[in-house]
Amino acid sequence: AQSVAQPEDQVNVAEGNPLTVKCTYSVSGNPYLFWYVQYPNRGLQFLLKYITGDNLVKGSYGFEAEFNKSQTSFHLKKPSALVSDSALYFCAVRDNSGAGSYQLTFGKGTKLSVIP
C-alpha cells in the first residue's frame, strides 16, 4: 500500500521569507512523487515531480523540492514567498513497483498563507 502524509494543515509565512511545506511518504518500491497547487474553487495545477535522478527538483513559479530517500520525505520549498503563493498544496505519491498502476495517492493538503 502507498500513503502520503502532510503533517501541517496550515503554514503561515511572511512575504519575502523562505517557505517549506512538508511531505512524507510510504511505498513498498520506489516512489514517483508530485506536488500540486490548488486555488479556491479551481482544479489542481502541477508544480513539479520526482521520478529518478537528481534529488533536487525544480518546478514552476520558483518552487523546488528535495527528495530524501532515507527520511522518505519530499518537502516543497521556495526561497522567497509571494502573497500570490497563498493556496492549498497537495503532495502525491505513486509506487512504481506495480507497473501499469495508475493510482495516485494524495495527502490531505496544506494551506499556505503568505502574510504581506
Place this chain on the structure above:
Amino acid sequence: DGGITQSPKYLFRKEGQNVTLSCEQNLNHDAMYWYRQDPGQGLRLIYYSQIVNDFQKGDIAEGYSVSREKKESFPLTVTSAQKNPTAFYLCASSRGWSNEQFFGPGTRLTVL
C-alpha cells in the same frame, strides 16, 4: 486547467435523482480519472480508466458509475445510491502511468 473541461461548474440535485458530470480532454491522453474532494480530506479516487472501453474502481466507487466510449470523454454518474454526494468533483487525465495528471476546473455538486 488547460485541455480538460468539466461541465457544469455548479450542479444542484434533489435527493433520489441521478446526475451525470461531464469531462472532456483534448490532450490525447490515454488515462482519465475522477476524484472527489471534501474539506480536510484531500482527494479520493472514484474511478479511473487506462484506455477506451476499460475502467477500474478506485477507493470510493460505491454509488458512482462511469463509461469510457471515447478517448476524449469520461462522464461520471452520481446515482441515488451515493449517500453523501455533496462535494467538489475533479476530473484528470495523464499520458501514462508515470506522468503527471492534468486537472479540470471541477464541478461542485450540491444535493438539496
